[in-house]
Amino acid sequence: MVSSSRERKRGSAKAKIVLALFTLAIVGGGSLLAVKFADNEANLENNRSEAAAFTPAPIAAPADAIPPHLSGVSDALKNPNNHYVIGVLGDSTGNGPDEWVGKISQGLATEANRRVEFFNYNPQVSRYAEKRIYGPDTVPVEIYNVGIPGATAEAITTRFEGLFPKDPSLIIVSIGHNQLPANVSPDMERFTRAIEGKWPDAQVLLVGQNPATGVRYERQRMTVSTMMTWSRTWGYPSVSVFEAIYRTPDFESLYVDLLHVNDAGSAIWAGVVQRYLLDNA
Secondary structure: OOHHHHHHHHHHHHHHHHHHHHHHHHOOOHHHHHHHHHHHHHHHHHHHHHHOOOOOOOOOOOOOOOOOOOOOOOHHHHOOOOEEEEEEEEOHHHOOOOOOOHHHHHHHHHHHHEEHHHHHHHEEEEEEEEEEEEEOOOOOEEEEEEEOOOOHHHHHHHOOOOOOOOOOOOOEEOOOOOOOHHHHHHHHHHHHHHHHHHHHOOOOEEOOOOOOHHHHHHHHHHHHHHHHHHHHHHHEEEEOOHHHHOOOOOOOHHHHOOOOEEEHHHHHHHHHHHHHHHOOO
């Protein structure tokens, strides 16, 4: 099973770290502390000058890491006789019915020529407050969109109980703007474990979000880079919209503020994810 493989990789990585630290302690002996203090003194001034620049290096993926893919999702979405449930866990970049998740609902209905039922969650009242139906009268794809403004992985986890009225076959995760780059790896490990514990039969797709603009650009670039590397390392399918939006001429014209894209930006976002779901999943 995929989850068992991930557990073995996690356990192996942690065991190697412990062994390396133990060996270092034996070989270095008392000189280890002296080296540490010398390094601290030498780097003190450099640390001061870089304190305001938050740019942690992303985790290096193994040389043989292969980008994982979803299994059977494309066929399921294209089959008008197959009932399919998608749950989306995200933040304010996709919480509106006309933003990227809503546009995917319309796009799937058109391209797959089938009924798509879109449910949009309102966190203020903790229920699905809006439903839209697209496409012909076939067995439906149901999409439950949970976008919580300001949400972190931890905050979304606290809402899991009763969040999806039906167990999803696919869970799409779109977070990042509210995470700190240095915390992405431990946050995502806890978050994906919680998802697998609550919905063990669901596949998980991680979405690398859009760039931020202005002073937030570099932080968001590092967040997305780290998340995409993390997903490959631990075997989670992923797709990033960062590059597609950033490479659009005058990409900042796609924004309504530093973080949130407008209708044209949402269309680009939806197009990238939809193509992945129908062509590579």
